[in-house]
Amino acid sequence: EPEVTQTPSHQVTQMGQEVILRCVPISNHLYFYWYRQILGQKVEFLVSFYNNEISEKSEIFDDQFSVERPDGSNFTLKIRSTKLEDSAMYFCASSEVGEQPQHFGDGTRLSIL
Amino acid sequence: AQSVTQLDSHVSVSEGTPVLLRCNYSSSYSPSLFWYVQHPNKGLQLLLKYTSAATLVKGINGFEAEFKKSETSFHLTKPSAHMSDAAEYFCVVTSWGASKLTFGTGTRLQVTL
Numbered sequence: 485e486p487e488v489t490q491t492p493s494h495q496v497t498q499m500g501q502e503v504i505l506r507c508v509p510i511s512n513h514l515y516f517y518w519y520r521q522i523l524g525q526k527v528e529f530l531v532s533f534y535n536n537e538i539s540e541k542s543e544i545f546d547d548q549f550s551v552e553r554p555d556g557s558n559f560t561l562k563i564r565s566t567k568l569e570d571s572a573m574y575f576c577a578s579s580e581v582g583e584q585p586q587h588f589g590d591g592t593r594l595s596i597l
Numbered sequence: 598a599q600s601v602t603q604l605d606s607h608v609s610v611s612e613g614t615p616v617l618l619r620c621n622y623s624s625s626y627s628p629s630l631f632w633y634v635q636h637p638n639k640g641l642q643l644l645l646k647y648t649s650a651a652t653l654v655k656g657i658n659g660f661e662a663e664f665k666k667s668e669t670s671f672h673l674t675k676p677s678a679h680m681s682d683a684a685e686y687f688c689v690v691t692s693w694g695a696s697k698l699t700f701g702t703g704t705r706l707q708v709t710l
Contacts, residue, residue: 488640515696526703527641527687532696540696575640585631586698590640 486510490576490589497566498597505561505592507576516559517577517586518551520544527575533559563594571596599624601688603701611709616660616675618704620688623669630671631689631698632662641687647671658682683708 489508497503509516518530531541533551550562559578563570573593577586604619622628632644645656652664662673671688688701 490640517696517698519698527698527700529697529699534696542697577641585629585643585646587643588633588641590638 488576488578488587488589490574490592492592493590494593494595496595496597499568500565503563503566503594505563505574505576505594507559507561507589508557509559509576509578510587511557512580513578513587514581515539515579515586516551516553517579518561519575519577519588520572521575521591522569522572530561566594566596568596570594599628599690599692599695599699601690601699601701603686603688603704605704606702607705607707609707609709610678612680613677616673616678616682616706618673618686618688618706620671620673620701621669622671622688622690624690624692626692629691630662630664631691632656632660632671632673633687633689633700635685635687635703637684644673644686678706678708680708680710682706 491506516533519527521527529542531545532539548564552560573591575588575591577588579586600623602621630647633641635641644660645654647654647664655661660675685703685705687703689698691698
């Protein structure tokens with residue numbers, strides 16, 4: 485069964501550094517998403533992406549965050565200058581056109597020191 | 598606006614006994630509802646979905662859920678728990694035309710011998 489792949493599984497970064505989280509969505513999916521889960525809290529929506537542009541974003545997704553689909557397979561989340569509070573599990577998801585549900589990857593655990 | 602409330606943060610059952618995980622939702626429009634499961638150090642796996650077809654929805658691993666509009670509920674059940682069912686379960690809502698999923702706070706299911 486096709487699946488969403490995320491790399492790395494764990495990323496440790498110094499505060500203030502840039503970090504890029506990578507995702508390979510399911511190949512025939514056209515909608516892409518990022519969510520995060522701070523330890524002990526609920527999963528929160530960050531951003532959705534379709535047709536090479538952001539379709540929706542939350543208030544969490546400020547100017548420090550950006551997303552990109554640099555080629556036909558990867559979908560990335562960049563945090564420009566990381567803060568301690570960015571420490572969380574970040575999940576990538578994808579879905580087919582106009583159809584839920586969203587399929588999730590195993591996540592990247594981001595630890596900011 | 599949309600939201601879900603998972604009424605129990607932790608449920609403990611004995612192996613072989615029924616499971617009931619409770620969820621109430623709020624949505625301005627016709628909702629789509631999902632249950633996802635998260636095993637330790639793994640991603641979010643879809644158990645089942647409701648998208649305005651049959652109100653009783655069957656999912657994987659013997660789970661099912663019933664959509665009750667009058668009670669705004671979408672409780673998850675399983676007739677007989679198995680040790681492998683121990684995990685975190687999330688009730689999730691989205692509305693037609695919305696791209697983001699809104700997660701509940703999760704219910705940790707413990708299964709004892």
